[in-house]
Amino acid sequence: MIEVERLTKRYGPATVVEDVSFVCRPGTVTGFLGPNGAGKSTTMRMLCGLTPATSGTATVLGVPFTSLPNPGRHVGVLLDASAQHAGRTGRETLALTARILGVPAARADEMLDTVGLAGKAAGRRVGDYSLGMRQRLGIAQALIGDPSVLVLDEPANGLDPEGIYWMRTLLRDFADRGGAVLLSSHLLHEVEAVADTLVVIAGGRVVASGTKSKLLAPSGRTFVRALDPAALYSALVGAGLPVVRREPPADGGGEAFVVEAQGEAVGRAAAASGVVLLELRQASGGGLEELFLTLTGRQTGPATTPSVPQEALR
Known part of the structure; x- marks a missing residue:
């Protein structure tokens, strides 16, 4: 915690x-x-x-x-993988960590295997490691004390x-x-x-x-695509429904729109203008990005x- x-x-x-x-x-x-x-x-x-x-x-x-x-x-901590002693080998680094923490010496080889640095890599000096290898070694150090x-x-x-x-x-x-x-x-x-x-x-x-x-969680937005994108856009604007994003054409369909409104409101606006819809669904969230x-x-x-x-x- x-x-x-x-x-x-x-x-x-x-x-x-x-x-x-x-x-x-x-x-x-x-x-x-x-x-x-x-x-x-x-x-x-x-x-x-x-x-x-x-x-x-x-x-x-x-x-x-x-x-x-x-x-x-x-607590296992990794704040800066480049802070490791460049002159020690990977195995020496973990063996020293194991001794300081009071865990069995065999734990060093166990962790080297866990992070993919067993064999020849364990005997190389940290200064010769790539950044990715140093990150793996840092994770091994963080985990060695269980x-x-x-x-x-x-x-x-x-x-x-x-x-x-x-x-x-x-x-x-x-x-x-x-x-x-x-x-x-x-x-x-x-x-x-x-x-x-x-x-x-x-x-x-x-x-x-x-x-x-x-x-x-998905917002209250609707994804909509129509046979006639221009007519759909006019219908949405005419109904006062804000279009927040345009989506490129898909196979078999024209340009689509993401609208800041519920699906029923979008469907009614399209129906009132005689626009034929090809797709109408809740817009997926944009994700973490x-x-x-x-x-x-x-x-x-x-x-x-x-x-x-x-x-x-x-």
Whole structure:
């Protein structure tokens, strides 16, 4: 369980995170989204005790991260895969982590196999790893203590499509076994595929939060296509029904429209003008990408403030 309540971070006059609150429950993946400079990384650093909060609280399993005994046994963290020691091999990196956390040494090889770095890759120096390999190693480090909570910042960076699918499956399995996952990523389609709940942040503030099904529920819009698109458009405008989007022609049909109205109103407008309809249905939602752009497209964070430390701008 992760609980963040009214978390705020200021650097002098610049506020980079303001009054942020959300909960990440066991058995769920929470997608933590926002544009560059929105305050995601700063929030995650405060959660993990790496950046002191100006005000508010952030707890993991009911206590601040820094109060957890041997925190790596409870919380797996990946904030920056490039921070690993370049001179150590993958196996040495995990063996050292296992020793620090007090888990069996065999756990290192087990995790290397889990993340696809067993064999020759385990003996290579981290400095020779690709970004995707470093991400896999970082995930192995996060998992080696058998935690019940994962905090991951952009873990899919550098992964190929197969690797992204692997990571999605791994996170889903972790949550389905009762774990709690806080996942920050710019890969919106992947977040949409794996997340149960969403928290969207822009300009340092939460602009939307809730279950994925609730936030991405179809709106009261209607998709309509007619034999005569021009006549349909005139009928819609004449009835005062706002056309919010045009859709390109489909096989066997002309241009279609998405209308901000219920299907009955659209059907009646078409019937009144004698327009023959080929398709009339509830418009599907635009998905997470449309929600994200709608909520953050015109928002700007404090990332341009020169006095703000670089870690706060991610």
